[in-house]
Amino acid sequence: MSIEIKGVNKKFGDFVALDDVNVSLPTGQLTALLGPSGGGKSTLLRIIAGLDSADSGTISIEGTNATELPPQKRNVGFVFQHYAVFKHMTVAKNVAFGLEIRKRPKAEVAAKVDELLRLVHLSQFAHRLPSQLSGGQRQRMALARALAVEPTVLLLDEPFGALDAKVRKELRDWLRRLHDEVHVTTVFVTHDQEEAMEVADEIVVINEGRVEQVGTPDQLYDEPANDFVMGFLGEITTLNGVMLRPHDVHISLAPQLPGAAEGTISRLLRVGFEVRATVLTDDGDEVTVVLTRTHARQLGLDTGVRVWVTAASGALTMPALSAAAG
Numbered sequence: 001m002s003i004e005i006k007g008v009n010k011k012f013g014d015f016v017a018l019d020d021v022n023v024s025l026p027t028g029q030l031t032a033l034l035g036p037s038g039g040g041k042s043t044l045l046r047i048i049a050g051l052d053s054a055d056s057g058t059i060s061i062e063g064t065n066a067t068e069l070p071p072q073k074r075n076v077g078f079v080f081q082h083y084a085v086f087k088h089m090t091v092a093k094n095v096a097f098g099l100e101i102r103k104r105p106k107a108e109v110a111a112k113v114d115e116l117l118r119l120v121h122l123s124q125f126a127h128r129l130p131s132q133l134s135g136g137q138r139q140r141m142a143l144a145r146a147l148a149v150e151p152t153v154l155l156l157d158e159p160f161g162a163l164d165a166k167v168r169k170e171l172r173d174w175l176r177r178l179h180d181e182v183h184v185t186t187v188f189v190t191h192d193q194e195e196a197m198e199v200a201d202e203i204v205v206i207n208e209g210r211v212e213q214v215g216t217p218d219q220l221y222d223e224p225a226n227d228f229v230m231g232f233l234g235e236i237t238t239l240n241g242v243m244l245r246p247h248d249v250h251i252s253l254a255p256q257l258p259g260a261a262e263g264t265i266s267r268l269l270r271v272g273f274e275v276r277a278t279v280l281t282d283d284g285d286e287v288t289v290v291l292t293r294t295h296a297r298q299l300g301l302d303t304g305v306r307v308w309v310t311a312a313s314g315a316l317t318m319p320a321l322s323a324a325a326g
């Protein structure tokens with residue numbers, strides 16, 4: 001295991017930011033810390049980095065107990081949302097910085113900087129200043145700079161958070177490819193479930209200072225440990241006292257399946273190849289149903305049409321005990 005987090009607790013005054021966190025992250029893996037704002041993700045990342053200390057518990061990195069080590073002795077690289085760059089230095093100089101303060105030979109530094117700039121697709125911008133780069137290019141420079149010193153662990157706190165949706169998506173694909181090339185153990189914080197699902201090998205879901213579940217994107221989506229995870233990792237709707245995913249609702253024009261609830265379509269929305277129908281059942285449930293356009297057309301769905309809805313066979317369901325999150 002590359003990073004072992006054992007029994008970590010952290011309070012700010014009376015406020016419990018982390019509550020007995022235990023997680024093991026394998027070497028070479030890309031892990032997302034995912035959860036709602038204020039859940040404790042950044043606090044955990046800062047504790048792994050050594051920028052903050054836990055009240056109790058231990059952190060070990062590649063078998064070394066790092067709990068008491070200062071950040072510079074942990075061999076971790078960081079990138080934050082608003083990355084501090086040296087504004088007066090070129091892109092190449094920014095990337096070289098960590099190597100130069102370690103007094104590596106000039107030729108070695110030059111070769112390493114070339115290699116890294118190629119990796120992050122910034123070779124042609126080597127001699128520009130950071131202010132002459134786009135936001136996405138600056139974050140790629142930040143990653144190159146963090147990778148320069150060959151960290152054991154790379155820690156990214158919402159690295160693409162400040163960028164617009166399109167650039168975010170490009171960088172996300174790019175981060176995945178970069179990781180497939182360099183395989184450095186990487187932990188990144190995000191509150192965006194789609195980002196975590198697309199990029200991460202494994203996701204740690206953190207809410208109110210606690211780890212709710214650890215698993216691959218598929219495991220979390222298909223076998224959520226509880227209603228919080230189910231609601232946070234995908235859309236849910238409630239029908240006959242159970243939570244389920246809108247694409248798992250079976251809809252028909254006659255009572256085909258036992259226990260189906262009768263209702264009326266109150267709204268129909270076409271989004272690309274999907275149709276989203278809102279069904280108001282006679283019992284007063286408002287149920288969201290997602291189906292393909294073709295299927296909706298075959299059934300002749302429209303507002304005002306009477307329908308029967310129930311969980312499709314094989315649907316993932318969970319008792320709707322508490323208010324759903326997400």
Ligand SMILES: Nc1ncnc2c1ncn2[C@@H]1O[C@H](COP(=O)(O)OP(=O)(O)OP(=O)(O)O)[C@@H](O)[C@H]1O
Nearest residue numbers: 012017035036037038039040041042043044189191
């Ligand atoms: N230095 C601090 N002093 C007091 N409270 C803090 C401090 N740092 C964090 N907190 C509180 O701890 C909780 C967890 O914060 P943290 O930044 O870890 O959450 P997060 O999951 O990363 O959320 P976000 O996505 O909004 O950054 C928050 O309620 C925050 O207000």
